[in-house]
Amino acid sequence: MTKRKPLILVSNDDGITSRGIRALVETMHQIGEVVVVAPNSPQSGMGHAITIGNTLRLDSSIAFETEGIEAYECSGTPADCVKLAKHHVLKNRRPDLVVSGINHGSNSSISVLYSGTMSAAIEAAIEGLPAIGFSLCDYSLTADFSHCLEYVKQIALQVLTSGLPSHVALNVNIPSQTEGPIKGVKICRQAQAKYTENFEKRTDPHGRPYFWMNGEFVDLDKGEDTDMWALNNGYISIVPCGFDMTAYHTLPHLNQWEISTN
Amino acid sequence: MTKRKPLILVSNDDGITSRGIRALVETMHQIGEVVVVAPNSPQSGMGHAITIGNTLRLDSSIAFETEGIEAYECSGTPADCVKLAKHHVLKNRRPDLVVSGINHGSNSSISVLYSGTMSAAIEAAIEGLPAIGFSLCDYSLTADFSHCLEYVKQIALQVLTSGLPSHVALNVNIPSQTEGPIKGVKICRQAQAKYTENFEKRTDPHGRPYFWMNGEFVDLDKGEDTDMWALNNGYISIVPCGFDMTAYHTLPHLNQWEISTN
Numbered sequence A, B: 001m002t003k004r005k006p007l008i009l010v011s012n013d014d015g016i017t018s019r020g021i022r023a024l025v026e027t028m029h030q031i032g033e034v035v036v037v038a039p040n041s042p043q044s045g046m047g048h049a050i051t052i053g054n055t056l057r058l059d060s061s062i063a064f065e066t067e068g069i070e071a072y073e074c075s076g077t078p079a080d081c082v083k084l085a086k087h088h089v090l091k092n093r094r095p096d097l098v099v100s101g102i103n104h105g106s107n108s109s110i111s112v113l114y115s116g117t118m119s120a121a122i123e124a125a126i127e128g129l130p131a132i133g134f135s136l137c138d139y140s141l142t143a144d145f146s147h148c149l150e151y152v153k154q155i156a157l158q159v160l161t162s163g164l165p166s167h168v169a170l171n172v173n174i175p176s177q178t179e180g181p182i183k184g185v186k187i188c189r190q191a192q193a194k195y196t197e198n199f200e201k202r203t204d205p206h207g208r209p210y211f212w213m214n215g216e217f218v219d220l221d222k223g224e225d226t227d228m229w230a231l232n233n234g235y236i237s238i239v240p241c242g243f244d245m246t247a248y249h250t251l252p253h254l255n256q257w258e259i260s261t262n
Helices: A019-029 A078-089 A109-113 A116-126 A146-162 A227-232 A248-254 B019-029 B078-089 B109-113 B116-126 B146-162 B227-232 B248-254
Strands: A007-011 A033-039 A058-060 A070-074 A097-104 A131-136 A169-174 A184-187 A193-203 A209-219 A235-241 B007-011 B033-039 B058-060 B070-074 B097-104 B131-136 B169-174 B184-187 B193-203 B209-219 B235-241
Touching: A007 A019, A007 A078, A019 A033, A019 A097, A019 A146, A033 A078, A058 A078, A070 A078, A078 A116, A078 B193, A078 B209, A097 A116, A097 A146, A109 A193, A109 A209, A109 B116, A116 A131, A116 A169, A116 A235, A116 B109, A131 A146, A146 A169, A146 A235, A169 A227, A193 B078, A209 B078, A227 A235, A235 B248, A248 B235, B007 B019, B007 B078, B019 B033, B019 B097, B019 B146, B033 B078, B058 B078, B070 B078, B078 B116, B097 B116, B097 B146, B109 B193, B109 B209, B116 B131, B116 B169, B116 B235, B131 B146, B146 B169, B146 B235, B169 B227, B227 B235
Parallel strands: A007 A033, A007 A097, A033 A070, A097 A131, A131 A169, A184 A235, B007 B033, B007 B097, B033 B070, B097 B131, B131 B169, B184 B235
Antiparallel strands: A058 A070, A169 A235, A193 A209, B058 B070, B169 B235, B193 B209
């Protein structure tokens, strides 16, 4: 009896030629049939952007040398890639798992909102597909992913085996290889944090001013159940993320308002 | 005794020359001191994108003819605009209210995730500022906003008077003028919905294929407490939106997992 291999869709936001997606594709190839639809250029910080006033390109890609990898590169955002994969590339082939990453840089805490990597995973969750975004806390383009690939595989296998609650995508962040051996995995909540922005003003050769954004991450959360705590203590953090933004606890308070134009 | 007028920061995602932001600026000018920092080009569907690998421009704008409006146009996304306003333009002047819109088109239900209008409001909420995103359920560039401006003013005054729970931004959606008189205001939760995408494939003059995304909104929610229900029944919907994406109800389930590499 042969069991069908699970179908795994892979995307990211650093672009199809990044080291992170290569590491993820090779790891997923060990446990499933892999189809890649990823941006043809870096899309970091794109949040949940989609392409609505413009056209999209989709081309076959030769980014992966491993045999048996079906790969496409797309001119759009990570969310576009998942939409195109679901509704055009795969059509009636329903993926068993959607993975995004491995991102070069952390997407923990508040960064989940700005993250293209997580928007691909959230987009998959909206489609009712089990989805995981993986990020390494190392922004280097030459980052070493070898210390975490066994964990990446085990987390993917866990989701393939157990499934995920519906409308939830996992935000998985992994300590950098330079932090020493990984201690294990923690299920966490998103730490409360923000960026304090510093805008550096410069003048271009034509005398016009321009700005570089230079944010500094500020962790405002002392809890030991957060993703920041896990990462700062050598653990991989897993935050289950939903996409219902309603702040339910505030509904009774707001319901006392009386707004009219009379 | 003179009381200082409230300081109101205005942004949007349709760009600083849109009719929607003009209607909003004129309405806010009646109740406060207005500073505008808005994109210099349309940014619809940009989600919570920010500009991190590129420079930003910020120029004084003459988009508003009303006297006493301080206005700047920015090359970045709506979230960039709020960050630049907070940390560069306003610096030590803390806004009493941040408003975004009025968007040409609905940002109800799942659209909140893709919305540049709401990302400006959410960015303000992250900064601890009371914030409201306004959207009109009419995509026309020549949409008529006159039927809703008194409501827009009353909602803004309510927030200026009562404040908002911390880390919450209001997602306000308004029925189109063509739907008849507005019946009132409902505090709602975000309806569960999704887009079913249809990608139309065309061929360019050079023989290469390209795609247009053409999403169809699918309301999956039968509740009468949702923003979709309110809008479909002639009411303005107000959803309080947070930015903690943690799906808390799934934590106990996921905590039963045992993931290790041994």
